[in-house]
Amino acid sequence: MRPMGRQLTSFASARRMSTDLLLICLVESIASFALWPCGSTQTKNLLTSPSSVPPPRHQPGITTGFGVHSSTRATLSMTVAPSADTVIKRFTFERAWYPVMPISYAETDRPNAFTLLGRRMVLWRSADGWACVEDACPHRLAPLSTGRVKSDGNLMCRFHGWEFAGDGKCAKIPNASPEASASLCGSPETAATRFPVRDDGGLLWVWPESGDAGFANSLLSSPAVDPNASKFEWIMTIPPVSYESMVENSMDPSHAPHLHEGTFAASEMVRLEEYEVASDIEPQGYLLKHGGYTQKNVGMDASRRFTAPSFVHVEYKLPSGKKQDFQLYFTPSTPFETRVMTNLQAPQLPAWLPARGLLTDLFHAFFLTRKGLWRFSDQDRLVMQGQDQTQSEDPHRAQLAWDIVSPSDTGVSTFRRWLERVGGGPFSASNPTFVPTKEEENRWNVHGKHCPSCRRTLKLVDRLQKQFGKLSAASAAVAAVLAIRGALSRAIIATAISILMQGASMSMERGRRSFFGLERELWVPQVYAK
Ligand code: FES
Ligand SMILES: [Fe+2]
Numbered sequence: 001m002r003p004m005g006r007q008l009t010s011f012a013s014a015r016r017m018s019t020d021l022l023l024i025c026l027v028e029s030i031a032s033f034a035l036w037p038c039g040s041t042q043t044k045n046l047l048t049s050p051s052s053v054p055p056p057r058h059q060p061g062i063t064t065g066f067g068v069h070s071s072t073r074a075t076l077s078m079t080v081a082p083s084a085d086t087v088i089k090r091f092t093f094e095r096a097w098y099p100v101m102p103i104s105y106a107e108t109d110r111p112n113a114f115t116l117l118g119r120r121m122v123l124w125r126s127a128d129g130w131a132c133v134e135d136a137c138p139h140r141l142a143p144l145s146t147g148r149v150k151s152d153g154n155l156m157c158r159f160h161g162w163e164f165a166g167d168g169k170c171a172k173i174p175n176a177s178p179e180a181s182a183s184l185c186g187s188p189e190t191a192a193t194r195f196p197v198r199d200d201g202g203l204l205w206v207w208p209e210s211g212d213a214g215f216a217n218s219l220l221s222s223p224a225v226d227p228n229a230s231k232f233e234w235i236m237t238i239p240p241v242s243y244e245s246m247v248e249n250s251m252d253p254s255h256a257p258h259l260h261e262g263t264f265a266a267s268e269m270v271r272l273e274e275y276e277v278a279s280d281i282e283p284q285g286y287l288l289k290h291g292g293y294t295q296k297n298v299g300m301d302a303s304r305r306f307t308a309p310s311f312v313h314v315e316y317k318l319p320s321g322k323k324q325d326f327q328l329y330f331t332p333s334t335p336f337e338t339r340v341m342t343n344l345q346a347p348q349l350p351a352w353l354p355a356r357g358l359l360t361d362l363f364h365a366f367f368l369t370r371k372g373l374w375r376f377s378d379q380d381r382l383v384m385q386g387q388d389q390t391q392s393e394d395p396h397r398a399q400l401a402w403d404i405v406s407p408s409d410t411g412v413s414t415f416r417r418w419l420e421r422v423g424g425g426p427f428s429a430s431n432p433t434f435v436p437t438k439e440e441e442n443r444w445n446v447h448g449k450h451c452p453s454c455r456r457t458l459k460l461v462d463r464l465q466k467q468f469g470k471l472s473a474a475s476a477a478v479a480a481v482l483a484i485r486g487a488l489s490r491a492i493i494a495t496a497i498s499i500l501m502q503g504a505s506m507s508m509e510r511g512r513r514s515f516f517g518l519e520r521e522l523w524v525p526q527v528y529a530k
Helices: 015-029 070-078 084-089 178-185 209-217 243-250 252-258 356-391 406-421 452-484 490-512
Strands: 099-102 112-116 119-126 129-134 171-172 195-199 203-205 235-237 275-277 286-289 301-307 311-317 323-334 337-343
Touching: 015 070, 099 323, 099 337, 112 323, 129 195, 171 209, 171 311, 209 452, 243 311, 243 323, 243 337, 243 356, 243 406, 252 356, 252 406, 275 406, 286 406, 301 406, 337 452, 356 452, 452 490
Parallel strands: none
Antiparallel strands: 099 203, 112 119, 119 129, 195 203, 235 337, 275 286, 286 301, 301 311, 311 323, 323 337
16 A cells, blocks of 8 residues: 555645645545455556356345345255354345344334335334334335334334334234134234334444344344444435446446546546455455545555445545544445445534524435535436446347456456455346336435435425415515505505515526436536537
8 A cells, every 4th residue: 555644745735735625525425335445566468267257246046135046045044043153254135134224214193104125014102112123014014114103102004003012012902803803913924024123323224134033133133233333324315226327326436537527537547556355255245445435535555445235434544644433334235226335424513503503404304415415416326327237138248358458457346356255246137127217216205305304404405485475475476566556666565575476486497497307418528418
């Protein structure tokens, strides 16, 4: 690795560089899927034998949620009893803790639906704490996420009113007599399928293996929680992008100067020649180290630690001595959807500020997500969705980078080696071809509808738009009356107020649309804009 304290380049003064680095750090922390990885120090021959090529994505065999290959079934049946060897020395996607949402995003008075490894589940706050069951009522398979949380903490199905306690057991069947209800609810068949859930580090974690084996196995493993996580402010996005593309992207820093025009420029690129695998590639993860990749961070020592299956922890030691770290979680939701949780690290408004909560929401909605997250994420999604589409048309097509064309490919290649080590990705190859729609990738579906802050701001914008519209109409009416009565100067003032209110209403409408818009056209390099 390059030594720390390397002299700054002649392209910028030390002061300017420090400012730029702070900007990069902020943008990196808020760009849910835009952290850039490292590569090995050796360039390999492209004509590698096929046997050395890592497995295709969605390789059949190790799969969860979309059908289990026979060999996997055999493995599962052999390891139903909890075994330290199974959990600690091996890795299967079904036996791991996954963060599924920040606690700040979870509603306490209603069910929270989500999908993990292709399984629809629902979380709610029961009398015994957070509980998680399959999003299907055992009575007639109605989605429990459309039900409601009762004051006693039971989750009630909306179809016929069955109720479930936090342990998943049926608590009440309204159409049965109290005696029959108690008797029926004693049967395991009337219980909802329950999954282990934990609340740790500001995130809600779910273990996607149900039954006694799932609960026993979950006790042998701990969620990958950062020691400082209690101080973090988590932001979640759910882009229509595969888990594999997301994790690879987080380990591929050399794309930043080329793709992230606006924050970087291709002319700032520094060749990423120092990228090494700094640990064994274990089922539980690995460590990568690399140097700088732009003139703004040349000379830094960076590391990227992947802790299976979700956690990527990035640390930068900059030549100035400043240290910065970033935490990203990638939770596979469906073959082409990933739940991404990032420690936002946004500047906090001072505590004494009046209406601080409101201002924080506005800052989040109109500055952070627009100027930072969306430019980066749209640029990344543009590429990753294209990768997913081509890859889904031919799941066995290998990318050259998987075998390292240049040292900067080391991060991508190492993740592929890890996939090979654990037997393939979380989903099977039998998925349909991926074709994202504009709706799937718009701002509301990717982030806003999941985010309490954005939802609050949208409600406020809606209210203000209506009020400004009403004030505009009322002022226009007053202006007309005044004009009829000959009070022309006052009529002019009322007309001006009406125009002002109309302008405010229109500006609220523009703000409202930005919650649903697709920012791609605004942020991608012009050559890609449609
Ligand atoms: S389907 Fe849930 S109560 Fe009937
Ligand atoms: Fe938000």
